[in-house]
Amino acid sequence: MRRFLASLRDGVGFDILLVGAAMVFLVAMAGLPLIYNVLMSFQQVDMFTLGSLIRPWAGFQNYIDVVREPAFWLVTKNTFIFVFFSMGGQFIIGFALALFFAQNFPGASTIRGLFLVSWVMPGLVVGAIWSWILAGDFGVLNTILKGLGIIQSNVFWKSDPAFSIWAVVIANIWLGLAFNMLLLSVGLAAIPRDLYEAAELDGANAFQRFWTITLPMMRSTIGAVLSLGLIGTLQQFDLFPAITEGGPANTSTVAQYWSWQMSFQLYDFAKGATISVMMLVLVLIASIIYVRSTRHEVRG
Amino acid sequence: MTAQIELKNIDKHYGAFHALKNVSLSIAKGSFVALVGPSGCGKSTLLRSIAGLETITSGDLHIAGKEMTGVPPRHRDIAMVFQSYALYPHMTVEENLTYSLRLHGVGKAEAKAKAAEVAATTGLSALLSRYPRQLSGGQRQRVAMGRAIIRNPKAFLFDEPLSNLDAALRVQMRKEIRALHDRLGATSVYVTHDQIEAMTMADWVVVMRDGIIEQQGRPLDLYDQPVNRFVAGFIGSPAMNFVDGVISEDGRGVVVGAGDRIPLARQAEPNRKVVAGVRPENLRVAEGAASFHFEVGNVESTGSATYLTSKDGALQLVQTERLGFSVGDRVGLDIDPALVHLFDPQSGARI
Numbered sequence: 001m002r003r004f005l006a007s008l009r010d011g012v013g014f015d016i017l018l019v020g021a022a023m024v025f026l027v028a029m030a031g032l033p034l035i036y037n038v039l040m041s042f043q044q045v046d047m048f049t050l051g052s053l054i055r056p057w058a059g060f061q062n063y064i065d066v067v068r069e070p071a072f073w074l075v076t077k078n079t080f081i082f083v084f085f086s087m088g089g090q091f092i093i094g095f096a097l098a099l100f101f102a103q104n105f106p107g108a109s110t111i112r113g114l115f116l117v118s119w120v121m122p123g124l125v126v127g128a129i130w131s132w133i134l135a136g137d138f139g140v141l142n143t144i145l146k147g148l149g150i151i152q153s154n155v156f157w158k159s160d161p162a163f164s165i166w167a168v169v170i171a172n173i174w175l176g177l178a179f180n181m182l183l184l185s186v187g188l189a190a191i192p193r194d195l196y197e198a199a200e201l202d203g204a205n206a207f208q209r210f211w212t213i214t215l216p217m218m219r220s221t222i223g224a225v226l227s228l229g230l231i232g233t234l235q236q237f238d239l240f241p242a243i244t245e246g247g248p249a250n251t252s253t254v255a256q257y258w259s260w261q262m263s264f265q266l267y268d269f270a271k272g273a274t275i276s277v278m279m280l281v282l283v284l285i286a287s288i289i290y291v292r293s294t295r296h297e298v299r300g
Numbered sequence: 301m302t303a304q305i306e307l308k309n310i311d312k313h314y315g316a317f318h319a320l321k322n323v324s325l326s327i328a329k330g331s332f333v334a335l336v337g338p339s340g341c342g343k344s345t346l347l348r349s350i351a352g353l354e355t356i357t358s359g360d361l362h363i364a365g366k367e368m369t370g371v372p373p374r375h376r377d378i379a380m381v382f383q384s385y386a387l388y389p390h391m392t393v394e395e396n397l398t399y400s401l402r403l404h405g406v407g408k409a410e411a412k413a414k415a416a417e418v419a420a421t422t423g424l425s426a427l428l429s430r431y432p433r434q435l436s437g438g439q440r441q442r443v444a445m446g447r448a449i450i451r452n453p454k455a456f457l458f459d460e461p462l463s464n465l466d467a468a469l470r471v472q473m474r475k476e477i478r479a480l481h482d483r484l485g486a487t488s489v490y491v492t493h494d495q496i497e498a499m500t501m502a503d504w505v506v507v508m509r510d511g512i513i514e515q516q517g518r519p520l521d522l523y524d525q526p527v528n529r530f531v532a533g534f535i536g537s538p539a540m541n542f543v544d545g546v547i548s549e550d551g552r553g554v555v556v557g558a559g560d561r562i563p564l565a566r567q568a569e570p571n572r573k574v575v576a577g578v579r580p581e582n583l584r585v586a587e588g589a590a591s592f593h594f595e596v597g598n599v600e601s602t603g604s605a606t607y608l609t610s611k612d613g614a615l616q617l618v619q620t621e622r623l624g625f626s627v628g629d630r631v632g633l634d635i636d637p638a639l640v641h642l643f644d645p646q647s648g649a650r651i
Binding site for chain 1: 351352353372373374376378379380382384386388389390399400403404447451
């Protein structure tokens with residue numbers, strides 16, 4: 001007993017204690033709900049069995065039901081559009097901004113810091129503001145586009161089925177931009193200056209330096225940004241209730257919003273759980289690709 | 301000798317800081333020039349200005365007869381070896397070597413052949429498929445040199461390339477760099493804060509301080525005829541001893557203390573205050589009557605030489621024989637009058 005207490009003070013016991021505390025927290029707050037969620041997707045759940053853990057086994061029936069939902073393929077398409085174009089926009093504009101602020105002009109770091117404002121704002125507030133900007137009849141965006149002569153009549157971003165998902169994509173690009181820019185800025189700052197100087201003397205022009213030095217040196221940062229971007233985009237919820245509420249006619253519903261609707265509006269918890277497990281599998285696959293790609297990470 | 305690199309009245313300001321002050325320098329084709337000086341003297345700035353990595357505030361730069369003052373680095377056809385080597389960490393040794401060739405559109409097979417050739421001369425043949433992180437310091441150094449050689453540039457610039465290596469390797473690489481320079485018939489500019497490197501490698505040494513060139517010349521000329529106290533103290537190891545004194549009445553010696561005088565080979569202005577400079581290796585322990593004395597404060601023996609330092613730390617003496625002195629001994633010293641340097645106490649200029 002005394003040896004055990006001694007090891008708690010200055011030995012392996014103390015390490016285990018610290019790790020253990022974190023593990024207990026993780027298992028209780030993330031692990032168990034996750035397992036419960038997966039379990040629920042294989043059970044028949046209704047309002048009367050909501051309180052019990054053991055329910056009638058459903059096998060893959062919930063999955064089959066979800067795929068047979070009339071909205072399934074529309075939601076899948078919307079989710080891919082939302083994820084792909086949000087991430088693409090955030091990444092490309094974020095990278096461009098990071099490169100821009102990496103040039104040492106006066107005030108560069110101050111202005112870069114201001115970009116963080118978008119990151120601090122609650123998603124619902126951002127959504128509400130973009131909802132006004134994108135409003136069909138009084139929105140600022142339409143006024144600007146008309147003023148520039150790009151469109152002739154108002155575009156109903158939020159209520160036109162052809163545009164509704166893009167309205168949320170635009171808002172989400174703005175919301176995630178700062179995060180992308182910041183991580184990429186850190187990656188850029190970590191590339192030694194003399195590599196660029198050596199490349200310059202070796203005869204590389206600005207484009208070649210970007211292609212042969214910046215991009216390969218940023219590989220692990222880009223991997224991290226893209227995988228975090230994927231998770232962040234699949235988590236993005238606030239913008240949907242604030243801008244389109246998934247409408248019109250599900251044309252802007254994505255998987256995470258659909259899952260919430262199933263569980264908490266239609267009280268079909270089994271389907272809600274099933275959709276979120278399907279998303280989990282997607283994220284898992286992406287994570288595995290990311291981990292494998294950083295395994296051969298280059299360290300100077 | 302034609303000048304390969306010609307600098308005329310170069311000035312460089314960083315905001316209020318005046319880094320290079322009206323520097324003019326002509327570097328002959330095929331020569332090995334060392335820029336040497338204490339840190340902050342502007343030697344690296346001068347080198348980077350030649351490379352184009354720093355813009356010159358005013359002045360003219362010609363490389364191989366062409367005006368290069370505003371030309372971007374990639375059009376100057378100059379290779380540089382960085383202190384950190386600046387190897388591309390995500391490329392193998394072979395890719396590092398052939399990077400510039402690939403940028404210039406040289407075919408794959410030709411680049412590979414060229415890399416093999418350069419690797420053979422730099423001893424890298426077995427390492428071509430390795431990444432820089434898998435190499436030792438000396439091997440990285442060789443890759444950095446190979447990357448410079450492969451392009452056959454108009455000039456090689458070295459920015460303290462040996463400072464990250466251990467002492468033994470440094471001595472070896474010194475010889476290798478010089479041998480490579482001779483074999484290629486290249487023009488090299490070499491920046492170092494280590495005067496031994498400058499003296500042993502270069503055939504022309506440029507001593508800089510505070511953004512100006514204090515003196516330039518052949519290494520031994522700098523050693524024998526330093527123009528001022530700074531150069532005298534900077535060149536030579538251990539550093540030259542400086543002793544305050546007054547020229548004697550007859551003008552043939554420097555009185556440095558009671559009964560002590562350092563002999564002079566020439567007539568000097570009597571009663572003038574001077575600083576006498578004597579190199580530690582030129583002092584001899586007097587056998588008969590000594591011209592001046594010092595009290596031993598510290599004895600260091602390396603086996604091949606004995607270093608004596610005076611009690612007040614002002615004088616140092618190196619002898620190649622083993623001396624049986626111990627701390628506190630009073631030693632009579634002598635010197636060949638022709639080897640005594642005189643400097644003005646105020647300006648530091650050679651008298």
